[in-house]
Amino acid sequence: MSNHRHFIIHKPFGYLSQFVNNQNKRKNKKLLGELNDFPEGIMAIGRLDEDSEGLLFLTTDGMVSEQVRSKKVAKEYYVQVDGDITQEAIEQLKTGVEIGIHGKKYQTLPCEAHKLQSEPNFKARTKKLRDARHGPTSWISVTLHEGKFRQVRKMTAKVGFPTLRLLRVRIGTILLNDLPSGAIIEVDAFDV
Secondary structure (H helix, E strand, O other), rough: OOOOOOEEEOOOEEEOOOOOOOOOOOOOOOHHHHHHHOOOOOOEEOOOOOOOOEEEEEEEHHHHHHHHHOOOOEEEEEEEEEOOOHHHHHHHHHOOOOEEEOOEEEEOOEHHHHOOEEEEEOOOOOOOOOOOHHEEEEEEEEOOOOOOOOOHHHHHHOOOOEEEEEEEEOOOEEEOOOOOOOEEEOOOOOOO
């Protein structure tokens, strides 16, 4: 029997995917530890940047972290982009695009991508994005088997449709569903 603990969380907008603030330039940032009294040694499996929202796993077991972050486990994102995305741009996302990762060129792996037929039913963000005066937006689904630094944002910008809002909605077989922003569920294991 393992003494490790595992959590599923809907990471809210404006929080860093970390528990300790060890950088001077991030003095007034919100950390995940402010949402709950998590156990010692807790870590986020993968990350969502401060402006991203959605499904995030937390664990005290580094081996589980490695398994979930592997290329075997798909991660799906719903992405609101600036403009009415074209099928050509979707095809570019699917085949892979060249982005910069820490100053080096990187060719993303092929992925699944499609335009959503209707806007997902997510609660409005606490910080308003923009309104109709700024032109149209569209929503897409992007499913990756990798997770480079700010990858989805870089990919959509590369094809000419910058990301406005990003939510991870699935990791493996686990769905965000109706889990409200900031909600935390403790689980026995991640059945991904």
